[in-house]
Amino acid sequence: MIEAILFDPTKLNQRRSAAASRKELVHFETCPMCSQAVDRRDIYAVMHHLPVGHEPMPVN
Incomplete structure (x- = not known):
């Protein structure tokens, strides 16, 4: 139960997309x-x- 509260996959995807945007x-x-x-x-x-x-x- 605690593990489900601590791990939020939506926030992880937001962090990854922000890092990818900075690299781009x-x-x-x-x-x-x-x-x-x-x-x-x-x-x-x-x-x-x-x-x-x-x-x-x-611009297309």
Whole structure:
């Protein structure tokens, strides 16, 4: 009975998802020219944001 009170799987999933979100955030950077978030793992997005005076990428 005590074990059931101490272990709440919903809280464990919330902690794991928060940790995963923090790990995911390190891959994003804000473009200083257009203020759009850029995923640095996506080479096409990175190359799009390199030239001066570019437009923000269209959002799907």
